[in-house]
Amino acid sequence: MITALVPGSFDPPTKGHLDVVERCAALFDEVVVAVVHNPAKTPLFTADERVELLEQCTAAWPNVRAASFEGLLVEFAKEVGATTVVKGLRAVTDFEFEIQMSQMNRYLSGDVVSLFVATKPEYGYLSSSLVKEVARLGGSVDGLVPGPVASALKERLQ
Numbered sequence: 001m002i003t004a005l006v007p008g009s010f011d012p013p014t015k016g017h018l019d020v021v022e023r024c025a026a027l028f029d030e031v032v033v034a035v036v037h038n039p040a041k042t043p044l045f046t047a048d049e050r051v052e053l054l055e056q057c058t059a060a061w062p063n064v065r066a067a068s069f070e071g072l073l074v075e076f077a078k079e080v081g082a083t084t085v086v087k088g089l090r091a092v093t094d095f096e097f098e099i100q101m102s103q104m105n106r107y108l109s110g111d112v113v114s115l116f117v118a119t120k121p122e123y124g125y126l127s128s129s130l131v132k133e134v135a136r137l138g139g140s141v142d143g144l145v146p147g148p149v150a151s152a153l154k155e156r157l158q
Contacts, residue, residue, distance in 0.1 A: 025058075
């Protein structure tokens, strides 16, 4: 059985994130969507809230589950039995950052492989930061995030 790990902040999950997860669900036996605790960021939603949102948004894919973790990604990958880390790429700038992370993860683990998935063109501009900014300024995020996320943003930012 091949388990893939799809890590990210997911603050909040966007349709771009879910596009990558959906494609992984079709390729791997099990997919763990991993909410990363990043002490350098101040999230809008707690890790538990983000896991809950991801569980709601991925319920249609029985081989996908959400979890959160702190610490090294490769240690969490080992804990859940993942041999592959999947990252979505929107632009070359994403690749430049992610290739360094991939190489460090490979150095630390010796066996975790990174797989990069290009986002669909319609999601190339989409980021959680932009979604939060639009929501804070009263704009509609309905086409950018799934329904449960749009509702959570509206409730949080009222």
